[in-house]
Amino acid sequence: GNSVTQMEGPVTLSEEAFLTINCTYTATGYPSLFWYVQYPGEGLQLLLKATKADDKGSNKGFEATYRKETTSFHLEKGSVQVSDSAVYFCALSGTGNQFYFGTGTSLTVIP
């Protein structure tokens, strides 16, 4: 079946530090992969996506590369800001295209 496993949180970083949030998936077929972000008191917002192997999604300084050989879609940012504090969700949509979300990783960036 389809599933997403993402790095446990919470993660606390200092401003300008490098961020990596790990995400691996199990899927049949050729899923599309997504990162969503949830700010306090809000719904989820699409951060970036990749629809096929070796695609790199990027947005607001965040990047993630669809790695079929390692079934991974790790989220990275070179220099985090306080405003990046939020919960990040990795997700996939596969055959039948139901969305499967990871458990979320809480990020806090301190000045």
Added chain:
Amino acid sequence: KAGVTQTPRYLIKTRGQQVTLSCSPISGHRSVSWYQQTPGQGLQFLFEYFSETQRNKGNFPGRFSGRQFSNSRSEMNVSTLELGDSALYLCASSWSLTFSSYNEQFFGPGTRLTVL
């Protein structure tokens, strides 16, 4: 383009009551999905509707039901509320051209349901 809207934003009910939540998708989106979000269980998929038909269903008891109207607006209903139903209920819409096609989901702000 207006985003996904959900009403009400906050709701307080007591055990045994029933509740109806509403979701208006982005204009042109025909698919609406519902999720339950709790600190312990994370995001759990409830069901998804496309053109008034339920297309996918998660593993929730029959107390949770939904429907979609011809204008793509959707409602979900929870009957005989339990304390464990306290959660943030998120609605998401996506653009699907046909019953077998899908696209990324756009989320509303959610309805915070508290069951006392």
